[in-house]
Amino acid sequence: MTKKITMSALMVALAMILSYIEVLIPFSFGIPGIKLGLANLVVVTALYLFGARQAFTISIVRIVLVAFTFGSLAALFYSLAGGMLSFLVMMLLRKVKGFSIMGVSVAGGVSHNIGQLIAAMLVVENLNLVLYAPVLLIAGVITGLLIGIAAKLILPSVKKAMRD
Amino acid sequence: MKRKDIILIAVFLCVALAGLIAVRLIQSTGGALVKVTVDGKLYGTYDLYTDRTVEIKDELGYNKIVIKDGYADVTDADCPDRICVDHARIHNDHESIICLPHKLVVEISGGSDSGIDAKTQ
Numbered sequence: 001m002t003k004k005i006t007m008s009a010l011m012v013a014l015a016m017i018l019s020y021i022e023v024l025i026p027f028s029f030g031i032p033g034i035k036l037g038l039a040n041l042v043v044v045t046a047l048y049l050f051g052a053r054q055a056f057t058i059s060i061v062r063i064v065l066v067a068f069t070f071g072s073l074a075a076l077f078y079s080l081a082g083g084m085l086s087f088l089v090m091m092l093l094r095k096v097k098g099f100s101i102m103g104v105s106v107a108g109g110v111s112h113n114i115g116q117l118i119a120a121m122l123v124v125e126n127l128n129l130v131l132y133a134p135v136l137l138i139a140g141v142i143t144g145l146l147i148g149i150a151a152k153l154i155l156p157s158v159k160k161a162m163r164d
Numbered sequence: 165m166k167r168k169d170i171i172l173i174a175v176f177l178c179v180a181l182a183g184l185i186a187v188r189l190i191q192s193t194g195g196a197l198v199k200v201t202v203d204g205k206l207y208g209t210y211d212l213y214t215d216r217t218v219e220i221k222d223e224l225g226y227n228k229i230v231i232k233d234g235y236a237d238v239t240d241a242d243c244p245d246r247i248c249v250d251h252a253r254i255h256n257d258h259e260s261i262i263c264l265p266h267k268l269v270v271e272i273s274g275g276s277d278s279g280i281d282a283k284t285q
Contacts (some may be wrong), residue, residue, distance in 0.1 A: 019237030057241045074265065103169030110176055120262075126205030126269045131190065141176050145264075 003048065003162065008058050015042040015062040020070065025096040036139075039066075040086060040140040041147045044105050046071050048155055049162070052091045085115030091134045101155070109144025110137055169253040195257040195272030198236045202230065208264065212272065224231040238263065238268055247282065 018038040025036070041061060046055035063083050067076035068157045089111040093104045113136035200218060201205040208232055210216055218229040227248065228240035237253035238261050248263035260271035 037204055047239040072265075098166060099172070100166045100169055102165045103172050105167070106173055106176070120264055123264070124201065124262065124267050124269050125200060125264075126260075126271070128258060128269065128271055129262065131187045131258065131260075134187060135178045135184065136177055137180035143182070145173070 002063065004017050004054070007162065008046070008050070011046055011058050015039040015058065016066055016069075018042065019062065019066045022072075035078070036121070036143055037082065037086070038143070038147070039083075039110060040112060040143070041131075041150055043083075043087060044090065044101065044147060044151045045155060045158065047090060047094060047104075048101060049121050049158060056087060058066060061108060074123070077123070078116045081119035082112040082116040085118075086112035086136055101152055102145070105148030105151060106141055106144030109142075109147060110140030113137070113140040116124045170198045170224075190258050191256045193257045195255060195259070196274035197272070198229075198231055199269075199271050199273050201271070220266075220268065224268075225263075227263055227266055227268050229270055234242070236272065238270060241266070 008026045016039075018041060022036045022038045023059070043055055043059045046058045060083075063128065065078070065081055067073075071079065086108045090104050090108040093099055093107050114133070117129060117133060117136055169224060174249040180206055186211040195212055198212050200220070201212070202220065202222065202224070204208045208218065212216065212231065213234050214231065215233070216231045218231070219250055220227045220229070222271065223277045225240055226240070226242045230237050235253040235255045241249050241263055244267075248261055248266075248268070251261045252271055254261060254270075258262075260269055262269050
């Protein structure tokens with residue numbers, strides 16, 4: 001039990017760092033405020049390691065902490081939109097037979113961006129933003145793939161470390 | 165990587181490709197008006213072919229929009245990432261420059277196929 005709490009805390013910290021460094025990478029598709037979603041790596045790993053409830057807690061705690069430490073209320077809104085949609089999609093897809101962590105991760109990446117896009121569209125009340133969707137889709141697939149590969153690599157080691 | 169994963173990725177990419185083509189088509193005609201919206205409310209509508217500078221300074225922040233030679237561009241802003249400033253200038257219908265922290269949308273509208281066949285100057 002303590003191990004689970006400690007691991008979760010570690011994962012929140014890791015997710016926070018990932019959230020921070022993606023701000024340092026000048027990655028703009030001309031769509032302001034929309035982030036890469038590197039912290040998803042932690043959420044995916046937690047999902048496959050601990051299950052949905054734990055992963056959800058880690059995700060929410062990370063989003064709130066990041067928004068309050070180096071974000072804003074607006075950032076919280078976009079982050080929640082992307083994070084929650086992404087989590088929902090990943091949690092559901094994981095239950096579907098025939099999808100591996102790669103597919104789940106890609107779906108997570110895509111829905112993370114779409115969630116943020118929808119949030120942005122609501123904030124500026126402008127339908128024109130939907131024109132950015134294709135670019136965000138592609139970006140979501142790419143980050144999802146990279147995160148999926150990373151998660152697939154680290155999951156066995158983490159599982160082993162948990163056992164000791 | 166399983167079979168369904170690959171199908172999912174392929175579907176996403178195909179939709180994205182179709183979307184890109186659609187966006188290109190939608191943004192292919194020249195525009196006539198520059199519509200500036202702040203926080204969902206119309207701030208002003210300007211002729212795309214009349215050179216002008218629009219400076220917006222409100223509690224959300226500062227943005228400078230320059231309309232010149234039939235193009236609209238955001239040339240200065242005090243938002244943290246300045247993505248709006250980095251954005252290339254626009255002049256086709258349905259193109260837009262957005263400053264999300266300032267809830268600013270600069271969009272081109274009123275192109276030749278949008279139903280406007282005359283407007284008073």
